[in-house]
Amino acid sequence: MIDDRSPDVLIVGGGVIGMSCAWRVARQGARVTVVESATIGDRLACSYGNQGLVCPSHAVPVAAPGVVAQGLRWLFDPTGPLYIRRPWRAGVLRWLWRFARASTPARAEAGTAAMAELLLRSAGLHARMAGAAAASDGGRPYGYAADGVLYAFLTQEGLRHHLEESRQAARYGIPFQQLTGDQVRQMEPALSPRVAGGVLYPGDAHLDSRSFVRWLHAQAIDAGVQVVEQTDVIRLQPGRPGGHASALTSRGEIGAGQIVIAAGAWSPRVAAGLGLRLPVQAAKGYSITFSRPPWRPRRPVNLGEARAVATPLPHGVRIGGTLELAGLDRSIALRRVQAILDGAGRVVPGARFDAGSADAEVWHGLRPLAPDALPIIGRPRAHPNLVLATAHGMLGVSLAPATGEAVAALIAGNRPAVDLRPYSPDRFA
Ligand SMILES: Cc1cc2nc3c(=O)[nH]c(=O)nc-3n(C[C@H](O)[C@H](O)[C@H](O)COP(=O)(O)OP(=O)(O)OC[C@H]3O[C@@H](n4cnc5c(N)ncnc54)[C@H](O)[C@@H]3O)c2cc1C
The missing domain is CATH 3.50.50.60 (FAD/NAD(P)-binding domain)
Structure with missing residues (x-):
């Protein structure tokens, strides 16, 4: 009432x-x-x-130098971490133009x-x-839980690129700790031997x-x-x-x-x-929550090049990512969902993440994003x-x-x- x-x-x-x-x-x-x-x-x-x-x-901010060039490479790959459906839709081109100007x-x-x-x-x-x-x-x-967030990168290039962001944020009081591949694996033993290095943000x-x-x-x-x-x-x-x-x-x-x-x-x-x-555009993302997860990280892990994050929750483990500009559309693109999990599987090779498994809850959310x-x-x-x-x-x-x-x-x-x-x-x- x-x-x-x-x-x-x-x-x-x-x-x-x-x-x-x-x-x-x-x-x-x-x-x-x-x-x-x-x-x-x-x-x-x-x-x-x-x-x-x-x-x-x-x-x-995601609107940062280099993002536009990188984004253009991903743009039309329907399983890439950034996807724009029908960019000529009303308002989208103008939004992208503003995004480029903010970068x-x-x-x-x-x-x-x-x-x-x-x-x-x-x-x-x-x-x-x-x-x-x-x-x-x-x-x-x-x-x-104030356990920080760990980033793990499979390549030195990925790590180097991310460290530029870490240093930029550090100038404004956000601490970080650079880690070798071995140090990352000590913190998360299930991660691939290919992990080249990482970053820990203790304030997250x-x-x-x-x-x-x-x-x-x-x-x-x-x-x-x-x-x-x-x-x-x-x-x-x-x-x-x-x-x-x-x-x-x-x-x-x-x-x-x-x-x-x-x-x-x-x-x-x-x-x-x-x-x-x-x-404000709707920037769709997906997450998959496993109630019986094949791997449980000790703290959230950003899986670097896989553009996915794994978060331990009281009722399971959630893996999520991607950014899709598709308006207020509420459909779920299963191949994009599985692409997130395949990326995670490359960083955690012993775990098999299947979006179709009985304990997996697949979800999408619309992030409200300004240019x-x-x-x-x-x-x-x-x-x-x-x-x-x-x-x-x-x-x-x-x-x-x-x-x-x-x-x-x-x-x-x-x-x-x-x-x-x-x-x-x-x-x-
Ligand atoms: C995959 C994914 C991972 C994310 N991870 C993180 C993270 O780790 N950390 C973080 O900080 N953020 C994260 N985000 C972003 C975060 O989820 C959003 O920024 C946040 O939820 C936005 O909250 P909101 O209240 O603005 O919008 P919403 O939660 O969408 O709430 C808006 C509400 O308005 C209601 N509404 C709409 N229209 C009307 C109407 N006409 N009348 C009445 N009610 C209406 C809707 O029903 C809805 O309940 C993530 C997002 C995604 C998709």
Whole structure:
């Protein structure tokens, strides 16, 4: 049932970003309603089956020098790690052009500086939240573990190339440790004797994303948030300054003081008609979760050239990767799924990963990705009652606490802890 009192804040979307915002905003005393198309923690959301890394190590944006040339080589290979279906679709060519323009050394450096600050802030909040959750709920309610993330490379070239990123991120306070092939195998004995070297990021952590969203949901409910599930937001009326905003939903209209769009890859659809330029593409990725895994790493392992990550979870091991620009399409390309597993098998030769095995859950998620690979967090100039919290790309889990904190500051009219100018919704205007 929709509460007949207008909330102070209406949040569209109950993924990891929406729920983190809801909890933070409600904790400062505001009446908050979340409207979610599906249910909280549903498979449909990108927050369900991702790799769960909390990774400041990813501070260098994917829009970086060299990526365009590399991407062009992969582009039309239907089993490659990057695939664009029908690039001439509306908006895609323009998005790619913006992506190419964002991939200059100067912009990548500025992006890294900004992302390092936001990611480190968020990693600190994650650690505090996990500590508090363990103290109140006992154990690790969503499997948070601060064990770092290991990268393993089969070639010196792959390692050398990645080390450039490690050094760039290190300039902004993200530590790393270079490892020989033997050191990598000491940490993960099942890895191939061909592994030439690796990198350990000791400041990274991981968690089970679905449990994390459910935990945030429970915290939000405790803080008084009303969650309206199975309800689509169809159209928004953000209203005039000082006036009231409203949302037309599939179950009627809801008025609100302010509206936050946190609808992930669907955000451009939710914002349609508001006159905002929101070049967010859905970047599909896949994961396969094995409940009886043929190999269990001690900590998450990025399998280097295989462009896949393996994460140990309380209920199994998840292997995932790829980036496919195919719009809001929800189909699963099984040959791309098996290509991820074949790549993983080359790095872990003793394990046979089969997407068709009875214990394998195959999932796809749509990452909301802006062409400069930075999130969009802030108030658009044209709509003072509106806040955007979207385009978290490959880093929504990592960035959820800092985004929630920033949105809560914006709603309260306070200065956010992190400079939000690089994430301005107006930067594409
Ligand atoms: C394979 C893979 C691996 C990944 N690994 C990592 C990782 O290791 N670490 C990391 O930090 N990130 C990772 N990510 C990225 C991360 O999953 C996303 O950035 C994050 O989940 C985005 O969260 P969100 O809340 O913005 O979107 P979502 O989780 O997609 O939530 C958006 C919600 O909005 C709802 N919605 C949409 N339209 C409407 C509407 N009209 N009305 C009401 N509700 C609506 C949807 O139903 C959905 O629940 C990965 C992604 C993939 C695909």
